[in-house]
Amino acid sequence: MVEPTDARRAGYEPRRHRRGVALLPSILTVGNMFCGYACVLYAMRGNLPTAAPLIGIAMVLDMLDGRIARLTGTSSAFGVLAQRLRAGKLVCLVCDRDVTGTGMEVEFFGEKARMMGGAAALAVQTGAALMPVILWFEGDQWGAHVHEQIPVPAEGDAEQKTAAMMQEVARLFEEGIRAHPQHWHMLQRIFTADLDPERLRRAAQGQ
Secondary structure, rough: OOHHHHHHHHOOOOOOOOOHHHHHHHHHHHHHHHHHHHHHHHHHOOHHHHHHHHHHHHHHHHHHHHHHHHHHHOOOOOOHHHHHHHHHOOOOOOOOOOOOOEEEEEEEEEEEEEOHHHHHHHHHHHHOOOOOOOEEEEOOEEEEEOOEEEEOOOOOOHHHHHHHHHHHHHHHHHHHHHHHHHHHHOOOOOOOOHEEEEEEEEOOOOO
């Protein structure tokens, strides 16, 4: 460990940022979540011209929050969400689609598909309960089913545990979609066979 006085002697000054800059990654993350939720809402109501741009905006915000966090030395979106979970707060994440292009591969309706694994990874790291929620419309009202907690597997490393939990999430999503197929609107390709090979290559390399 380097003491502050030693660091100054060595010519190093810690990076300091105004509070607004430190909050910027979190603001972008909130914007990403809002756009993703709004996209699903508009799509379920059949308003696809409004839903389509929102998913694009969500993807841009998702890429920007991590990049700005690294440039400013502030917390990543994952770190912010982990802090909130450890504080006993609730975090809701859309994970039935691969928004960033770096999702996890799961079996989905008999095919390989890619879904965001952040919710499961947060559960593995923080011990928070992972409880998938299925939503649908009942007239002008919402229907919702909150599933029981998916337990963290006892065996395997963090990545293997996350993959196993996401596979269970995918299975529960299948059940929900089979029960309400007309309410699942997917505006992007999620099945591996339909994806661009270059995108798959970048995902494999963690880019």
